[in-house]
Amino acid sequence: MVEALSTIGAPPTAPRSSGLSSTDADNIRFIEEVTTNVDTEQERVLEEILSRHGEAEYLVKCCGGGLAGDTSRATFRAKVPMVTYEDLEPYIRRIADGDRSPILTGSGHPVTEIFTSSGTSGGERKMIPNVEDEVDRRYLLESLFATVLNQHVPGLDKGKALYFLYVSSEGKTPGGLPSRTVMTSYYKSHQFTNSPFPRNNTSPMAAILCLDTFQSSYAQMVCGLCQREHVMHIGAAFAVGVVRAIHFLQQNWEQLSSDIEAGKLNPTSVTDPSVREAVAHILQRPDPELAKFIRYECSKGDWAGIIPRIWPNAKFLGIIVTGSMAQYIPTLNYYSGGLPMASDIYGASEGDFGLNLDPLCDPLEVSYTMMPNMAYFEFLPLDPDRQEDGVEITAAQLVELGQLEAGHEYELVVTTYTGLNRYRVGDVLRVTGFHNAAPMVRFVRRGNVLLSVDGEKTDEAELHRAVERAASLLLRPHGVAVAEYTSRVCTKDVPGHYVIYCELEVNNGSGNAAAVVDGDVLERCCLEMEEGLSSVYRQKRVVDKSIAPLEIWIVRPGTFGELLDYAISRGTSLSQYKVPRCISESPPIIDLLDSCVMSNHFTSTLPMWAPDQRSNN
Numbered sequence: 001m002v003e004a005l006s007t008i009g010a011p012p013t014a015p016r017s018s019g020l021s022s023t024d025a026d027n028i029r030f031i032e033e034v035t036t037n038v039d040t041e042q043e044r045v046l047e048e049i050l051s052r053h054g055e056a057e058y059l060v061k062c063c064g065g066g067l068a069g070d071t072s073r074a075t076f077r078a079k080v081p082m083v084t085y086e087d088l089e090p091y092i093r094r095i096a097d098g099d100r101s102p103i104l105t106g107s108g109h110p111v112t113e114i115f116t117s118s119g120t121s122g123g124e125r126k127m128i129p130n131v132e133d134e135v136d137r138r139y140l141l142e143s144l145f146a147t148v149l150n151q152h153v154p155g156l157d158k159g160k161a162l163y164f165l166y167v168s169s170e171g172k173t174p175g176g177l178p179s180r181t182v183m184t185s186y187y188k189s190h191q192f193t194n195s196p197f198p199r200n201n202t203s204p205m206a207a208i209l210c211l212d213t214f215q216s217s218y219a220q221m222v223c224g225l226c227q228r229e230h231v232m233h234i235g236a237a238f239a240v241g242v243v244r245a246i247h248f249l250q251q252n253w254e255q256l257s258s259d260i261e262a263g264k265l266n267p268t269s270v271t272d273p274s275v276r277e278a279v280a281h282i283l284q285r286p287d288p289e290l291a292k293f294i295r296y297e298c299s300k301g302d303w304a305g306i307i308p309r310i311w312p313n314a315k316f317l318g319i320i321v322t323g324s325m326a327q328y329i330p331t332l333n334y335y336s337g338g339l340p341m342a343s344d345i346y347g348a349s350e351g352d353f354g355l356n357l358d359p360l361c362d363p364l365e366v367s368y369t370m371m372p373n374m375a376y377f378e379f380l381p382l383d384p385d386r387q388e389d390g391v392e393i394t395a396a397q398l399v400e401l402g403q404l405e406a407g408h409e410y411e412l413v414v415t416t417y418t419g420l421n422r423y424r425v426g427d428v429l430r431v432t433g434f435h436n437a438a439p440m441v442r443f444v445r446r447g448n449v450l451l452s453v454d455g456e457k458t459d460e461a462e463l464h465r466a467v468e469r470a471a472s473l474l475l476r477p478h479g480v481a482v483a484e485y486t487s488r489v490c491t492k493d494v495p496g497h498y499v500i501y502c503e504l505e506v507n508n509g510s511g512n513a514a515a516v517v518d519g520d521v522l523e524r525c526c527l528e529m530e531e532g533l534s535s536v537y538r539q540k541r542v543v544d545k546s547i548a549p550l551e552i553w554i555v556r557p558g559t560f561g562e563l564l565d566y567a568i569s570r571g572t573s574l575s576q577y578k579v580p581r582c583i584s585e586s587p588p589i590i591d592l593l594d595s596c597v598m599s600n601h602f603t604s605t606l607p608m609w610a611p612d613q614r615s616n617n
């Protein structure tokens with residue numbers, strides 16, 4: 001049955017039933033079918049991927065001369081190794097540099113663009129290949145989610161959406177392929193622009209496509225305010241997007257109200273002619289009543305429940321709140337008065353993988369159902385015993401989608417239509433149950449990502465490099481060392497920032513380190529640390545301005561000893577204790593460290609950022 005379904009496109013037409021639109025009825029049937037026939041669907045997907053790409057250099061090499069038409073799982077699993085991005089980077093680089101031979105994908109399905117991922121390798125964005133029809137699969141998943149929402153929120157299709165969406169600048173690889181983020185590509189695709197969503201969204205496409213973040217936000221906010229009574233859901237791609245939108249309102253409500261009162265945009269906030277024209281279709285005439293209302297609500301300085309006060313018909317927030325975005329849940333609860341938060345999809349630049357079928361559930365309980373039509377999925381069981389025994393991780397340990405067990409954790413490995421074979425995405429997922437036969441997974445963590453404010457992924461090695469860089473350049477010459485450090489993300493203010501707690505010591509063991517290095521040196525340390533972080537971090541600091549300056553908080557000598565005492569009092573064994581390099585999720589430890597802070601430092605100088613030669617964004 002599933003084989004009869006179109007691979008990626010619209011599910012077949014179903015008769016209208018029980019008040020559902022025919023699209024929704026088709027989508028529900030599609031979800032039920034692919035999640036029931038998991039194994040058959042996975043077999044079909046792998047067969048299709050291998051028939052497309054079996055002739056590509058990579059698979060030919062793995063299979064010692066090629067698959068010779070053998071697209072079976074057994075052969076694939078026996079011959080193709082499990083890889084990381086770093087293993088594939090030389091192949092991807094050749095594609096980016098202009099080699100048009102079939103390298104990762106077959107000649108009928110060439111790589112058409114390179115996605116610049118927020119994941120990094122060696123401090124630079126990863127380059128992920130994409131093929132033309134992948135957008136159809138992504139679009140299908142979005143439309144399935146729209147159906148799921150329609151089922152949970154009656155009348156949703158009658159109201160408007162206020163989604164703050166943005167694109168970022170795009171460039172070309174040395175070989176001339178477009179290089180951009182997956183979202184930029186998606187929002188510019190005809191699948192998205194011709195879908196019902198942009199028509200329902202209060203944000204005009206011209207505003208979404210405007211590269212100037214301020215102008216884009218201003219236009220999207222004006223339009224959302226003008227249509228406030230019709231708005232039934234408010235969202236952004238990720239939770240931080242709605243936090244930033246409310247912050248924007250806090251900073252700009254006076255000008256926004258004046259423009260609404262005047263019935264036109266002032267000449268300076270938005271200068272892009274296409275955006276001005278698009279807004280003029282919505283802000284058509286003076287509305288002093290609305291301006292008065294917004295001034296009244298915003299001038300109180302009370303931002304609790306501001307979302308339902310301004311958008312009284314909003315039923316939920318449409319935002320991903322899982323993974324690193326969970327840190328924004330308390331702020332969003334405060335702004336929204338506890339509206340449900342619907343996380344839609346679990347995906348990546350490499351592909352979209354999971355769909356949330358229970359969108360209004362508690363944000364901490366979100367599970368995504370792995371969709372067997374999206375890619376061929378395998379999983380590396382994360383069995384702590386095995387890892388401690390030092391058993392090497394090999395492809396032989398991989399289990400298939402149909403073999404996952406509830407309650408266990410796995411690392412995701414994908415084989416995609418875009419030319420990635422047995423590729424480790426780097427995400428750890430826990431199986432929470434099954435929808436029909438398809439596993440539902442909770443996002444546990446991304447590799448060892450420690451810090452993330454706006455989707456960037458700073459791992460332990462990157463943080464260590466940054467601390468080490470500052471210490472060696474600026475502290476060592478003074479005979480001072482960083483005795484211990486840890487970190488956390490602080491999202492109390494918008495935008496959020498990194499806090500690095502450092503305990504300093506004088507190398508010869510005598511004297512007060514804080515007296516040896518003055519505030520000026522520590523400010524320069526902040527800059528050096530930022531210079532040492534990834535290009536994604538620096539772009540968000542410098543260009544997007546979505547991360548505020550990193551702060552160093554100097555704690556008094558002995559603080560990390562107190563941290564150790566605390567851990568031991570909680571049952572940690574002294575021989576196993578390791579200083580946690582991130583304490584974002586440990587309120588008692590944050591309190592302990594905060595109480596030991598002697599001084600804090602940041603710099604007003606921005607770190608260097610220049611577009612990477614491989615990709616201009």
Ligand code: AMP
Nearest residue numbers: 117118322323345346347348349443446
């Ligand atoms: P990127 O390739 O830049 O789009 O980043 C993809 C990564 O973001 C994934 O591998 C996950 O680590 C994370 N991610 C994407 N979607 C979700 C989600 N729904 N929940 C939690 N983390 C997510």
